[in-house]
Amino acid sequence: MPTPGLDGYTPPWQLPEHADLAELARGFFTKEVLPHAERLERQGHPDRAHYRRAGELDLLGLSVPETYGGGGGDFTHEAVLIHEQTHSGEGSLGLAVHSGIVTGYLVRYGTEEQKRRWLPGLCSGESVGAIAMTEPGGGSDLQAIRTRAVRDGDDYLVTGSKTFITNGGLADLIILAVKTDTSRGAAGISLLVAEVGREGTGFRRGRLLDKIGLHANDTAELFFDDFRIPAANLLGDEGGGFFQMMAQLPQERLVIGVGAVAAMQRAVELTTTYAKERSAFGKPLIGHQHTRMVLADCATRTRVSRVFLDDCIARHVRGELDVPAAAMAKLWLTEGQCEVVDRCLQIFGGYGYTTEYPIARMYADARVQKIYGGTNEIMKELIARAL
Ligand SMILES: Cc1cc2nc3c(=O)[nH]c(=O)nc-3n(C[C@H](O)[C@H](O)[C@H](O)COP(=O)(O)OP(=O)(O)OC[C@H]3O[C@@H](n4cnc5c(N)ncnc54)[C@H](O)[C@@H]3O)c2cc1C
Numbered sequence: 001m002p003t004p005g006l007d008g009y010t011p012p013w014q015l016p017e018h019a020d021l022a023e024l025a026r027g028f029f030t031k032e033v034l035p036h037a038e039r040l041e042r043q044g045h046p047d048r049a050h051y052r053r054a055g056e057l058d059l060l061g062l063s064v065p066e067t068y069g070g071g072g073g074d075f076t077h078e079a080v081l082i083h084e085q086t087h088s089g090e091g092s093l094g095l096a097v098h099s100g101i102v103t104g105y106l107v108r109y110g111t112e113e114q115k116r117r118w119l120p121g122l123c124s125g126e127s128v129g130a131i132a133m134t135e136p137g138g139g140s141d142l143q144a145i146r147t148r149a150v151r152d153g154d155d156y157l158v159t160g161s162k163t164f165i166t167n168g169g170l171a172d173l174i175i176l177a178v179k180t181d182t183s184r185g186a187a188g189i190s191l192l193v194a195e196v197g198r199e200g201t202g203f204r205r206g207r208l209l210d211k212i213g214l215h216a217n218d219t220a221e222l223f224f225d226d227f228r229i230p231a232a233n234l235l236g237d238e239g240g241g242f243f244q245m246m247a248q249l250p251q252e253r254l255v256i257g258v259g260a261v262a263a264m265q266r267a268v269e270l271t272t273t274y275a276k277e278r279s280a281f282g283k284p285l286i287g288h289q290h291t292r293m294v295l296a297d298c299a300t301r302t303r304v305s306r307v308f309l310d311d312c313i314a315r316h317v318r319g320e321l322d323v324p325a326a327a328m329a330k331l332w333l334t335e336g337q338c339e340v341v342d343r344c345l346q347i348f349g350g351y352g353y354t355t356e357y358p359i360a361r362m363y364a365d366a367r368v369q370k371i372y373g374g375t376n377e378i379m380k381e382l383i384a385r386a387l
Pocket residue numbers: 097131132133134135137138139140141163164165166167211214219368371372373374375376377378381
């Protein structure tokens with residue numbers, strides 16, 4: 001069903017192959033993963049088998065070159081996948097991070113040997129990827145991270161802890177932001193790829209965090225105590241980590257924006273249907289002018305958001321999306337998601353507050369969008385700096 005207010009709208013970058021991909025992804029999420037949603041929520045993490053199945057269907061690493069087992073596409077393909085996942089209501093698999101972010105770092109900064117070693121496993125779903133920047137002491141001020149990596153022969157010895165790490169419970173491969181020079185700020189940060197398939201000497205996963213939403217996705221704490229990482233796992237140059245993250249964060253923010261718009265579309269669809277079916281005072285809710293006005297506002301906000309997002313996606317693919325524009329996208333789209341979902345929930349009345357109705361879960365899931373990927377306050381800082 002097309003989203004009310006978006007009938008006939010096609011993203012300017014969309015080709016027939018994107019529609020085929022969307023159909024394949026939709027089928028996977030709705031027929032193969034969503035039937036397990038309740039069990040996945042109870043267990044608090046996705047099934048590894050679903051990562052492998054996504055790999056079998058060629059849904060992972062869509063923007064990774066084919067030589068490394070990927071789909072050979074670009075960010076538009078990743079955007080279609082993330083849109084379909086959120087729009088379907090599937091929230092267990094951390095694909096936005098695994099495929100939308102981690103593979104991007106490896107493609108951009110990995111050596112030939114590193115790409116051949118890590119990308120095929122991520123694309124087949126044999127290994128799960130994560131990126132760990134945030135620490136218990138703070139997430140917004142990335143320069144102040146304290147996890148340190150000290151060179152010891154051919155290895156680094158890593159000590160410190162990370163928290164709120166998406167896919168942290170299952171991850172086999174973690175891009176880890178560390179201080180290789182504690183006497184320096186940004187220029188002392190490097191990225192190391194930690195291969196942590198098995199917990200071993202010096203590495204431990206903490207508990208899965210008990211969140212208000214996203215119950216089926218594993219968000220974890222990670223602890224390192226003289227954990228040995230080969231120096232060959234350094235991604236890019238020593239001391240270049242902060243600048244690599246700054247270069248990649250616009251894509252991460254766009255990934256969040258794609259999820260935000262997909263959620264808005266879903267909220268408007270679900271609520272329009274409900275407002276036609278539910279009656280109050282002798283007529284369907286949609287027969288009341290106030291309901292129509294709210295839905296009209298939400299549909300308008302969704303359409304404007306979608307057009308803005310698609311412009312950002314097209315710019316990003318052309319290599320023209322600047323930091324302030326990516327921050328605007330993250331800020332505007334996630335604020336819009338929270339507002340639209342909240343207003344839609346109200347139309348469901350008491351049922352909107354029960355988890356049996358998807359709109360209630362969408363409300364809880366939406367809130368973090370204003371927090372991760374750089375908080376929306378930090379987004380305003382980035383935008384304001386460019387004024
Ligand atoms: C579900 C979930 C998944 C996550 N996934 C990941 C992940 O995969 N990898 C990862 O590295 N991190 C991840 N994060 C962490 C997330 O990116 C951080 O929570 C976020 O960056 C904020 O850091 P913080 O929580 O330490 O808040 P703080 O940095 O302590 O900020 C607290 C408050 O102060 C405000 N603030 C801070 N500095 C300023 C300033 N200069 N001006 C104005 N206000 C300011 C913030 O906006 C915020 O409101 C995840 C978080 C959650 C909840």
